Amino acid sequence: MANPSTEISTKQRGLITHIIFDMDGLLLDTEKFYTEVQEIILADYGKTFDWSLKAKMMGKKAIEAAKVFVEETGISDSLTAEQFLVKREDLLLNLFPTSELMPGVNRLISHFRATGVPICVATGSHRRHFELKTQNHGEVFSMMHHVVTGDDPEVTQGKPSPEIFLAAAKRFEGGPVDPSNILVFEDAPSGVAAAKNAGMSVVMVPDPRLDGSFHAAADQVLHSLLDFNPSDWGLPPFNGVAN
Ligand SMILES: O=P(O)(O)OC[C@H](O)CO
Ligand SMILES: [Mg+2]
Numbered sequence: 001m002a003n004p005s006t007e008i009s010t011k012q013r014g015l016i017t018h019i020i021f022d023m024d025g026l027l028l029d030t031e032k033f034y035t036e037v038q039e040i041i042l043a044d045y046g047k048t049f050d051w052s053l054k055a056k057m058m059g060k061k062a063i064e065a066a067k068v069f070v071e072e073t074g075i076s077d078s079l080t081a082e083q084f085l086v087k088r089e090d091l092l093l094n095l096f097p098t099s100e101l102m103p104g105v106n107r108l109i110s111h112f113r114a115t116g117v118p119i120c121v122a123t124g125s126h127r128r129h130f131e132l133k134t135q136n137h138g139e140v141f142s143m144m145h146h147v148v149t150g151d152d153p154e155v156t157q158g159k160p161s162p163e164i165f166l167a168a169a170k171r172f173e174g175g176p177v178d179p180s181n182i183l184v185f186e187d188a189p190s191g192v193a194a195a196k197n198a199g200m201s202v203v204m205v206p207d208p209r210l211d212g213s214f215h216a217a218a219d220q221v222l223h224s225l226l227d228f229n230p231s232d233w234g235l236p237p238f239n240g241v242a243n
Helices: 004-009 031-043 051-057 062-072 081-098 105-114 127-133 163-170 189-197 212-217
Strands: 018-021 119-123 147-149 182-186 201-204
Touching: 018 163, 031 051, 031 081, 051 062, 062 081, 081 127, 105 119, 119 163, 127 147, 147 163, 163 182, 163 189, 182 189, 189 201, 189 212, 201 212
Parallel strands: 018 119, 018 182, 119 147, 182 201
Antiparallel strands: none
16 A cells, blocks of 8 residues: 555645544454355355455445345345345344454554544444444443444435434534544445545545455555554644654
């Protein structure tokens, strides 16, 4: 991937004052659970799950991702989107409580908290699933000013619609915060598109298996949250010094 600082300097951005985090695949290593379960379900139909399909599903609300799954794989005559969700639910519910933080999350969240940068979460995940995934990570998630989930009444359409990020912008103290002052962290193509559709800046931290063509829409692309340099965005540096 290109030098992050070089990438940003070629794009327009406002003064960043607020942060919105995606959750699955960005803060939590949970995308692997969806992949695992979807591989199992598709195997029943003699088909294999691949990353081009994964790229179209990830980040979306459950029912929207489910429709993509049954239609793109050509199994919609045998399995409806609703039946697919029922089928994967039990498998996922067993996996979600084992969710682990992605590398660099603790350091970054603690840094924003310590330096007074307001942070929140906007996830396509259902609130019920959010609770299971975060049950062992109360310390990190308690630092979020608020959390908007995919089943929120204000979120009628999932990512790439900007709705979830605009709802998150409204709920900050003194909100709505102007989108040009918000930096979003995302792992999914649909999430990057949603942030840009909302008029926000976006750092993408993609899975290395995701096709590189999806990187172009982001303002900055990093291998890991550990590589994030707050100074690139005019945010307070780690330990008071730029890294
Ligand atoms: O990536 P998130 O946090 O918006 O979650 C989306 C789905 O739950 C999983 O792709
Ligand atoms: Mg995600």
